[in-house]
Each structure stands twice: as C-alpha cells, then as structure tokens.
Amino acid sequence: MTEDVTRGAARVMMEGGYAILTEMRLPNGLRADLMAIGPRGEIAIIEVKSCQADFDADSKWQGYRDYADLFYFAVPEDFPQDLLLPSAEGLIVADRFGGAILRPPIKRKLAAARRKALTLSFARRAALRQWPDVPSP
C-alpha cells in the first residue's frame, strides 16, 4: 500500500515537471519518502501516509518542512483526509498508477545556502544510485 502510494505520488509530481528521488536522507537525519526538484530548482518533500495510524505514529513530519519550499502528504483514497491532515500542507491522493493534487501546499522559501546544499546532495545521491555495483565513497 505504502509503495503504491509512493509510486503514484511520484508520477503526479513528475507529470508536474518534477524530478523525483525516493528515500532521501536530510541533514537532520530524517529520511524523506520523496524529494522532488522542479525545473526552476524548487524543492518539494512528499511524505506518504498509508493510514491514520501511520500519521498518528509520526511525531517528526514537521522536521521535513524546513527542507522544502513545498510540503505534501500523499495518502491512499480511503485515508480520512478531512480529519487529520494539517491544512497548510499539500495533499496528494494516489494509487499505484497515479493520482491528483487535492490541495496545494503553502509555499515557504528555502534560504539560498540550504537550497544549494540540498540540490547538491540530491544530485550526488541520484547519480550514485545509478551505479549500484560500485560502493559509495
């Protein structure tokens, strides 16, 4: 289920012109389910929540917001959206084949130095994943 929503949310973002990386480690040690970079360098983080319990158990999602211009939750269609998800954040509903942005997030703007560091980290991580047979330095 989580994998399906992740895949569908990635497709939604790619259709919107974003390039996507899964399981992106952030400088604060958290790992974003999806990080996306847009054509003008805008950075989005998408956290996948498969069910209410998954959201309730997560006390750390606000730790992601400091590393993105745009923050989304991605959930399956049967997730109780109205009850639980903070309304300032974006909302994507997705299944394995795709999905839709139901609510755009409020835009924050990353500081230039942080955007630069995140973009570099994203670039290196994405490229290193293309060489699975070579150990990372």
Next chain:
Amino acid sequence: MTEDVTRGAARVMMEGGYAILTEMRLPNGLRADLMAIGPRGEIAIIEVKSCQADFDADSKWQGYRDYADLFYFAVPEDFPQDLLLPSAEGLIVADRFGGAILRPPIKRKLAAARRKALTLSFARRAALRQWPDVPSP
C-alpha cells in the same frame, strides 16, 4: 572499447568521491561522456577517446571546458598520450575495471550562476533516469 574506458573512468572518479552521470547534455547542445560532481559541488567533465582517430575527429572538445571546473580526457592504455592530448587538461587511463589519473587538470572555476544551473540540471537528469517507465515531462 569506448564503453570500457567510460566505465573505468567513472570508477576512478567515484573512488575520488565524485558522483557520475553519463551522457549529460550541456546547455550548448554538446553531450558530455561523463559529468561528475564532487562533495563540495565541484564539476568535472570527462571525455572518452578510444583512439587517435577519435580525438582527431573531435573539433568540439573545447566546448566542454566552459561547463566544468575540471576537464579530463579518458583513454585506453594504448592511446598515444604524449603526442596528442592537450597538457592543460587532465588525463585518465582506464579499462573496464578501473584506472588511474595520470595527470590532474588545471582548475578553472565556474561562475556561481552556471554552477547552480548545471547542478540543478544534473540533479534532475540523474533522478529522472531512475524512472525509465515514466515519460519525461
């Protein structure tokens, strides 16, 4: 042969801490055989030359240098190195399993705006290649 040298040169750069992308399209329309990004954001381009004729036929290699802090030629062991390759550029000798940097390049320093644009382009391209079943937007 070219593929082997490309692979070995990529390994050399990765051992040096770089993340690598093959066949990277540059803003001037040229396509770099290898582009590499180091841990501090330094950008290297590596052009693979399999033989003397390959180098002689290439009138455009100087068009790559404007998009890198560091420029290397990568060649197989039997390439006539002393005769042909410009001494200001780096030289990697490689086979399919690895290689060595025989000569470091003279460092140029990219302008900040160009580095930013190249890093973003590298990041997006690397990430998009991880989703081969999704058409690029």
